[in-house]
Amino acid sequence: MPNARQCTRPGCSGSAVATLSFNHEHATAWLDDLAPESHPSTYDLCKRHATHLSVPKGWELRDRRNLVPHLAFTA
Template sequence: MNERQCSKVGCTREAVATLTYDYGDQMAALGPLGAANDPQAQDLCLPHAERLSVPAGWLVLRHEALRA
């Protein structure tokens, strides 16, 4: 099994995106699935990537390739 699963608890879908945070700059970056399984990042399936929410005042950078 080479595919990575979504990091959300109870989700068994295949991950298609990687989410990283920069707490100092209050920013989240969501892009295509990273090449390596980074323990500091979360892998997300498409439904969870589309429904991503962050704390009020945070900036979310979304890679255009993820948009339908």
Template sequence: MRARLCSKAICGRPAAFTLTYDYAGCAMAIGPLSPTADPNSYDLCQIHSDRLTPPANWTLLRHTVFGGVEAAADPAPTQLV
């Protein structure tokens, strides 16, 4: 099985996270790398995951795993000022 790489152009780092979108709900979710590749999601390396910011008025949910237990961090949505 071939390792999955970051979806960002020109990045050759191994993927560590999977990013999904809910366009109707204006939300993005990023969590641990999914077990299988999905054409409707994006695989990201650690660096691009850390740099990810949502578009204005969108919510970004970060799902993390602590000791085998999944936890969700739900920051306030980004607002235009």
């Protein structure tokens, strides 16, 4: 089953639903819907870890997913 990928966080066995990629030069991280194929420079994350993702200080996180309405972020 090519889509049965797991979260890459240590100790987590959740199903991957999102793919995280980085550009160190621009200090930017992108969160996308799960990529069709895994890639050595990206990280697959489960829904929980994708939702609670944080990036290093000074970095920008751009969430490009269309999975879930951002109901939890109506500050």
